[in-house]
Amino acid sequence: MPSNRLALFVVLSAFVSHAAASRDWGDVSSPTAATPEAIGETGAGCLAGGVRLPPEGEGYKVMHLERNRNYGHPDLIRSIIDLGHATAQGHWGELHVGDLSQPRGGPMRFGHRSHQTGIDADVWFALDPNLIRNADGLRSNIPAPSLLTPDQTRLNHMLWDIRHARVLETAARDPHVDRIFVNAHIKQELCRSVRGDRSWLRKIRPWHRHDDHFHMRLACPADSPDCVPQKPLEPGDGCDASLDWWLSLPAPPATARQPSRAGPLARPAPRLQGGIEWPVISQGLTDSTRLCRGFPRPGRRQTPDNRTCAHRDDRSFDDTSS
Numbered sequence: 435m436p437s438n439r440l441a442l443f444v445v446l447s448a449f450v451s452h453a454a455a456s457r458d459w460g461d462v463s464s465p466t467a468a469t470p471e472a473i474g475e476t477g478a479g480c481l482a483g484g485v486r487l488p489p490e491g492e493g494y495k496v497m498h499l500e501r502n503r504n505y506g507h508p509d510l511i512r513s514i515i516d517l518g519h520a521t522a523q524g525h526w527g528e529l530h531v532g533d534l535s536q537p538r539g540g541p542m543r544f545g546h547r548s549h550q551t552g553i554d555a556d557v558w559f560a561l562d563p564n565l566i567r568n569a570d571g572l573r574s575n576i577p578a579p580s581l582l583t584p585d586q587t588r589l590n591h592m593l594w595d596i597r598h599a600r601v602l603e604t605a606a607r608d609p610h611v612d613r614i615f616v617n618a619h620i621k622q623e624l625c626r627s628v629r630g631d632r633s634w635l636r637k638i639r640p641w642h643r644h645d646d647h648f649h650m651r652l653a654c655p656a657d658s659p660d661c662v663p664q665k666p667l668e669p670g671d672g673c674d675a676s677l678d679w680w681l682s683l684p685a686p687p688a689t690a691r692q693p694s695r696a697g698p699l700a701r702p703a704p705r706l707q708g709g710i711e712w713p714v715i716s717q718g719l720t721d722s723t724r725l726c727r728g729f730p731r732p733g734r735r736q737t738p739d740n741r742t743c744a745h746r747d748d749r750s751f752d753d754t755s756s
Contacts, residue, residue: 465505468483471657471661472553475662479539479540479551481552487505493519494518494531498532503533503535510555526597532555534554553653556649559578580645586645610653613637613651614651615644615651621639621672640676642686643686
């Protein structure tokens with residue numbers, strides 16, 4: 435019995451420590467004044483020199499501004515702006531952009547396991563510019579509508595049209611984009627309907643949920659040597675037995691689809707004295723324990739607004755903002 439109690443204590447301690455770390459990173463209100471760099475893994479990392487995506491621009495608007503999650507690496511910001519421009523020029527409607535990263539990345543209080551390094555972005559499938567007609571000032575009261583039927587078992591062809599395929603193709607052909615996650619039923623429709631050059635379908639990957647938005651993930655930026663790349667995609671267009679497997683999975687229960695502010699987050703993040711730390715495996719380094727860490731500027735009290743993103747090896751990113 436004592437060993438069981440100890441195991442339970444360890445599990446609970448890790449959960450509480452991670453929740454505390456997520457709150458701290460979520461309280462940071464501004465990015466570091468540093469050279470932009472995506473550090474670590476998308477599910478265990480941070481963002482230096484993050485750039486803020488303006489709340490609106492040509493062909494797009496950012497949703498849920500109260501979350502302060504519209505920051506990313508410059509490559510990501512450019513990709514979204516370019517996609518908005520293409521959407522406007524193609525007369526496809528208007529993009530509604532969901533979460534990118536927090537000002538300095540790191541784990542979030544709710545909603546995502548990834549999005550920690552500034553190279554992930556959610557873009558809603560809803561293209562109607564009138565979607566936000568009744569939105570509040572922060573666009574926080576508008577939900578993202580699903581493209582599936584109410585029972586989540588097939589694509590709703592009353593909602594899906596060629597514009598969605600055009601947006602996905604444009605995003606996938608962006609050389610900075612590594613992969614795009616969508617619901618398996620959406621991937622199935624693309625496999626059925628796309629003609630001609632289908633090479634871009636390789637980047638469209640089926641994943642759980644993702645019926646109301648697509649998740650765009652960039653490749654590691656050239657200026658980010660400590661960004662950990664994902665495993666390369668398999669060859670082919672993905673319209674094969676792997677897609678059949680995704681389609682064979684049962685639809686998630688409706689209650690599980692509701693966003694939770696206390697839901698599962700990224701891997702446990704132990705809180706250590708002087709800041710927040712958790713291991714990030716850095717490819718090509720002999721020391722694989724370099725860390726993303728929050729710590730105060732010299733001579734200043736530790737507060738969320740003066741945290742920065744740095745490595746354990748003392749190569750710091752100074753926060754020179756006021």
